[in-house]
Amino acid sequence: MTQFINKKEDIVAEAIDGLVAASGGRLARLDGFPHIRVVVRADWDRSKVALVSGGGAGHEPAHAGFVGPGMLTAAVCGDVFASPSVDAVLAGILAVTGRAGCLLIVKNYTGDRLNFGLAAERARAFGLNVRVVIVDDDVALPDLPQARGVAGTLFVHKIAGALADSGADLATVTAAAEQVIAGIHSIGMSLDTCTVPGAPKEDRIPAGKAELGLGIHGEAGVEQVDYVDARGAVAMVAEKLSPFMRPGVPHTVLINNLGGASVLEMQVLLYELARSPIADRIGHVIGPAAMMTSLDMRGFSVSVYPADGTHLAALEAPCGPAAWPGISRLTPVEVVNLPDGLKPIKPLPSAHAPTRAFLTRCCEILIGAEALLNQLDAKAGDGDTGSTLAGAARSLLSVMDDLPLADHTQLCRAIGLELSQTMGGSSGVLLAIFFAAAGDAASSGLSLTEALKAGLQRMQEIGGAQLGDRTMVDALHPALASLAEGGLPAAARAAREGANATAQMVRAKAGRSTYINAEQLRGHADPGAEAVAILFERLQG
């Protein structure tokens, strides 16, 4: 699988420089590429407890994306899925630790434990006050004495971050972090493996299966389970988490995108969580968002923590990093009544013999032109222009008794409504817009001709067709322009000239004919324009 990277060995350094460049000066990084890759707050004055986290890359935005006020002070980055070196961690600690001390937040993977652990010892030899907490929130392997650290780590970053930012001392921040760690539980599920740069993508998960109980380094899940749908997936996840949730207290749930699930899917998973067996134990939600990813893995993880009091407040506290998605109460969906007006109030019918006769004649003309227009459309389209217009005409005839024939404003609107409901397709909508906008214009006092012109203009704005684009506009526009001065004969002549001219327009710029090549179009008028010309011509006769 091709990826948007350059040389494999440069990925992490380049990604860091990308992040720092777009931080608006809020982040900096230590000198020391390629071996030492540490992102630090640019505005850090060491007056408060520093929080340092990190680990292998491939989990972005973790950890560097969470460096900022109210969260981490520095992030130490290793290669993809590989722990940073002791020197790199030590550099991170030394760069940000002042007299208030430093807390290292380490995910429970052997490499990270050892390298962060030894770096802490080295830093202590300088007299620095360094504490270490190890996050082990994964419940995939309940028998394993050393559970992995996964996305629940974000709870620690945020809560410890808010406390440190508020000026709490190292002992307080550490105790809070330990309390949080004791209460976080996470589990992940995936439908596909991730793409490790430079390695062939493993095809491990067969169709119809999912992996449950994932780490965040592409390793296989603890079990392969039958996958049916989002609801089933969330049910399995909820079942794994449920035994670890404290009874009787609301939990905050963090929903993490492992990198490759679409935002749409994540929202569906959230929907399922909100009606899952653990839904009534969820008070707040963080995400869904990509926080602790496993590169591009199509998977998600759910972490739960019974945050209350100061810890809930810490989760809610504003913070700098844009990657933190915020926290919200999980609430029932508020459903607002549909507004009035969706069912259009049909105007009262009214009689007007001349209008009825005129409209009936228009309809008859279009019905009579059905075969001819279909034939013409077959040259450049699917041969249904005639039938579409004739069908609309028949519908209009059938509702003639219900139309407000005596009120042109209302009549235009009513015709527009009728066309939008019966004609279908783009042309139906466009003609509906034409008549509705004409009615709108007429209601503001314009003459019928001017109102029709206004309708045409609105139809062109929405449809995008200009003169010369080989559409009905090429006949309708000149016809309406001639109507006021020259009456029907002038309008008919103009419409005919316009329609004929479309036979030479071989580069359609709007409508369906845009997809037809020039030679097929040459010599044949646009059927929509032809329909307009026929209508005006026959109205005279």
Added chain:
Amino acid sequence: MTQFINKKEDIVAEAIDGLVAASGGRLARLDGFPHIRVVVRADWDRSKVALVSGGGAGHEPAHAGFVGPGMLTAAVCGDVFASPSVDAVLAGILAVTGRAGCLLIVKNYTGDRLNFGLAAERARAFGLNVRVVIVDDDVALPDLPQARGVAGTLFVHKIAGALADSGADLATVTAAAEQVIAGIHSIGMSLDTCTVPGAPKEDRIPAGKAELGLGIHGEAGVEQVDYVDARGAVAMVAEKLSPFMRPGVPHTVLINNLGGASVLEMQVLLYELARSPIADRIGHVIGPAAMMTSLDMRGFSVSVYPADGTHLAALEAPCGPAAWPGISRLTPVEVVNLPDGLKPIKPLPSAHAPTRAFLTRCCEILIGAEALLNQLDAKAGDGDTGSTLAGAARSLLSVMDDLPLADHTQLCRAIGLELSQTMGGSSGVLLAIFFAAAGDAASSGLSLTEALKAGLQRMQEIGGAQLGDRTMVDALHPALASLAEGGLPAAARAAREGANATAQMVRAKAGRSTYINAEQLRGHADPGAEAVAILFERLQG
């Protein structure tokens, strides 16, 4: 490709309810599922200009994710990649439009134009003041008179949103939106197609190729280009955008994840953009983030807009939606000097005959036990415990003249440092931690025995090994516990008992032996524990 969804026809409604449920009460949706899917601000009082946008689903977080203070008032959602109905759009307009009027922000796709256009007409028939703007930012097809609307639409949402929120009237908001639209240009690139729910994934892009000039509905890009790396990808994108960028003014660049690119890749793309041919014309950056996605497409798009003055301020204005990633100046990467202290200052050597003799004897014992320990390790590991320890011992002997033998505190630290640099592997780091922490404890005034105990405790904390886990701890812990009272003989006895006991520990819980099955372990002592026992036993002799 399996996806985290339930029934295909329910995706959009479920995703909306997920979003609304996790909005903390800030969002609501209209009654009217399944046909009318409209997300609205729950706190909206119609006192300001309403902004309504929307379109097909599959672009999440657009559009519903951008409903909130300072951005959209309502989002109207169609099926995946299909325009919402006229009724749905009309419902959205009617639900939020007051006397200040409403602006519809429509992406330039035929279905959206028509349905939003007709809905606008219908709303006008109710006397509502409704304006429509059509976003056409895609530069993929420069000859096409109707460019598509893609991710640049976010500029319109944010700028018009901030203006409307500040109380601007409809004419002002519309004029601003039109000005923004005239200035936005976007182009997308992808390495893989997206997975449309219910349809087989199209395998259209061969290895080594990318598609340039993408819409956001999974349609093929305008051209297939050779793909080399992220740098080349950004160069092609920059080349397409460059002719459209206004000379001499800084642009804001929006970097959008089309859904399936990893966060790591997006940061690399940002890095490349910051050193691309258009880098010196970039003033600010929005993203990288998934804003206008094409489901799970592994691709990105870049949009440019020369925002200045009020429009830049509008982009910078705080807003409600968490999906908005914020805007930052693009700056040179700030590189901070590495802190002092990474090269440990070696303590001054000092002589102390008894210590030298004791340490030398320890080393000799470990060297002497090399073959025996290797043999033991071969039962349960890779047979190198003896060699690893003997190698470390030889290293220590070789630097004996450089050690601060007269100062136990410094000596512990120096041994730790030496081991971390020469011994390698997890055990090297753990022993380094043991000695470094012992030195740390000794410096605070503890006796050597107590200091070693403190070192052991730290080593256990970091390594995670408890008594009974079949590690060297099983011998070292009882030995140190006996040392103060019973001296070396008691310590040796305790170490031996502890080491022998490991032969019956068949369920290793820490270290490498966790991967070995029980029957292979039974009857063989852990080589690390055995090494400790041998050391104490032979020190007596």
